[in-house]
Amino acid sequence: MAFDKLGTGLQTAITNLRKAVVVDKKTVKEYIKEIQKVLLASDVNVKLVFELSKRIEERGLLEKPPGMLTKNENLVRITYEELVNLLGKGEKIDARDGNKILLVGTQGSGKTTTAAKLAKYFKKKGLNPKLICADTFRPAAYDQLQQLSEEIQVPFYGDPGKKDALAIITEGIAKFKGEGLIIIDSEGRHKLDTELMKDINRIYSDIKPDKTLLVLDGTIGQGAGEQAEAFRKSCSVDGVILTKLDGSAKGGGALSACSETKSKVFFIGVGEHIDDLEEFNSERFVSRLIGFGDLQGLLEKAKEAEFDEESAKRMMSGKFTLEDVYSQIDQMRQLGPMKKVMEMLPFGAKVPPEMLKLQEEKLRKFKVAMDSMTDAEMQEPDLIKHDRIERISKGAGVRPEDVKELISYYKRMKKMMKTMGNERKLRRMMDKFGLDAQA
Ligand SMILES: Nc1nc2c(ncn2[C@@H]2O[C@H](COP(=O)(O)OP(=O)(O)O)[C@@H](O)[C@H]2O)c(=O)[nH]1
Numbered sequence: 001m002a003f004d005k006l007g008t009g010l011q012t013a014i015t016n017l018r019k020a021v022v023v024d025k026k027t028v029k030e031y032i033k034e035i036q037k038v039l040l041a042s043d044v045n046v047k048l049v050f051e052l053s054k055r056i057e058e059r060g061l062l063e064k065p066p067g068m069l070t071k072n073e074n075l076v077r078i079t080y081e082e083l084v085n086l087l088g089k090g091e092k093i094d095a096r097d098g099n100k101i102l103l104v105g106t107q108g109s110g111k112t113t114t115a116a117k118l119a120k121y122f123k124k125k126g127l128n129p130k131l132i133c134a135d136t137f138r139p140a141a142y143d144q145l146q147q148l149s150e151e152i153q154v155p156f157y158g159d160p161g162k163k164d165a166l167a168i169i170t171e172g173i174a175k176f177k178g179e180g181l182i183i184i185d186s187e188g189r190h191k192l193d194t195e196l197m198k199d200i201n202r203i204y205s206d207i208k209p210d211k212t213l214l215v216l217d218g219t220i221g222q223g224a225g226e227q228a229e230a231f232r233k234s235c236s237v238d239g240v241i242l243t244k245l246d247g248s249a250k251g252g253g254a255l256s257a258c259s260e261t262k263s264k265v266f267f268i269g270v271g272e273h274i275d276d277l278e279e280f281n282s283e284r285f286v287s288r289l290i291g292f293g294d295l296q297g298l299l300e301k302a303k304e305a306e307f308d309e310e311s312a313k314r315m316m317s318g319k320f321t322l323e324d325v326y327s328q329i330d331q332m333r334q335l336g337p338m339k340k341v342m343e344m345l346p347f348g349a350k351v352p353p354e355m356l357k358l359q360e361e362k363l364r365k366f367k368v369a370m371d372s373m374t375d376a377e378m379q380e381p382d383l384i385k386h387d388r389i390e391r392i393s394k395g396a397g398v399r400p401e402d403v404k405e406l407i408s409y410y411k412r413m414k415k416m417m418k419t420m421g422n423e424r425k426l427r428r429m430m431d432k433f434g435l436d437a438q439a
């Protein structure tokens with residue numbers, strides 16, 4: 001897996017943080033130190049590491065955790081956001097049949113391998129990729145790409161007898177009648193010198209590729225930023241593919257440096273095999289580093305809380321009415337059958353678990369019963385005494401027992417909300433106490 005070290009380091013820091021009973025200044029500082037260590041080991045620029053850790057620390061101490069998140073859960077959330085920011089957003093490539101993609105980069109950066117990986121990637125997307133080998137510099141380049149194209153069954157063009165790269169490309173494009181998505185593997189020198197830039201510019205101005213992608217070796221760490229910038233300035237590069245991020249401890253440095261130099265990262269190479277290419281999406285990437293399941297739950301919790309914060313506060317303060325029961329039932333019904341709801345709501349945050357146990361039919365009866373109630377009864381269910389129960393059940397066409405059951409359900413829910421509210425208050429108080437005790 002890509003980024004083993006960075007991921008393990010982050011996860012260790014987070015596990016330690018989560019073990020802490022109180023989150024105080026000392027805990028935050030220790031946590032930050034761990035994060036710094038991990039990022040520096042990953043070759044992220046010292047200045048960037050410092051800025052990032054300062055922001056995590058400040059936000060962690062100052063920000064009020066959204067919704068039901070505890071202080072340390074919120075720290076993890078903040079770390080996630082700051083890391084996504086640090087590594088850059090990632091860019092989705094827009095390519096279609098009829099386009100030409102030119103790959104450039106130094107020798108050994110992974111161009112030829114990546115050309116084949118891209119062809120396979122686009123083929124899987126239903127496009128019709130073709131490969132051209134225009135590396136006349138390395139004798140073995142032709143055989144290498146030809147073999148790969150056979151492996152993935154993609155049309156290939158090259159001419160080992162020719163030395164003029166531009167001529168080969170022009171012939172290739174003609175052979176493919178300019179159709180399909182043409183991916184061109186170009187030559188590379190041992191470094192990004194002016195000769196190479198000149199060659200690339202010559203090819204570029206002649207064939208006018210729709211996308212020029214710079215293939216960069218991720219093992220050079222933050223050096224990738226410099227190269228990306230140099231390339232972008234001397235020829236028209238649309239974005240970067242960072243290779244060899246598997247097994248390299250320096251991937252964090254490479255990605256953050258690309259982000260800092262505003263070089264868009266389209267893909268990352270995560271292995272030698274033809275399928276080892278991923279679209280780069282930092283949100284997905286960072287959540288995998290941190291531990292996907294864990295983080296998703298937490299983010300969902302925070303997001304739901306944003307929407308429901310107000311009503312949750314009200315309900316938990318004891319102002320829970322039948323209106324709330326009604327809208328909860330509505331929410332559930334919108335989501336579909338009970339089993340689906342269970343699958344979709346692993347944390348049961350929006351719909352209390354108790355409600356999930358109720359049968360669909362019962363919920364329908366509850367709803368029609370509530371439809372027959374007055375506003376006053378909905379707001380103040382305690383008003384609903386014996387004679388009213390009779391009236392409501394008749395009006396709704398349900399049994400009086402159903403109405404009674406609804407009311408006792410409502411009372412249990414109200415009590416549960418109150419308990420949840422109290423628990424939350426207690427937890428907040430403990431957090432605060434921990435912070436003050438150390439300050
Ligand atoms: N581990 C790993 N190796 C890679 C990756 N991409 C390319 N390579 C290896 O890097 C070496 C150089 O790749 P090549 O495509 O020939 O580079 P080129 O000279 O730029 O065309 C080869 O041994 C590839 O197998 C990657 O994402 N991960």
Ligand SMILES: [Mg+2]
Nearest residue numbers: 111112135141
């Ligand atoms: Mg090559």
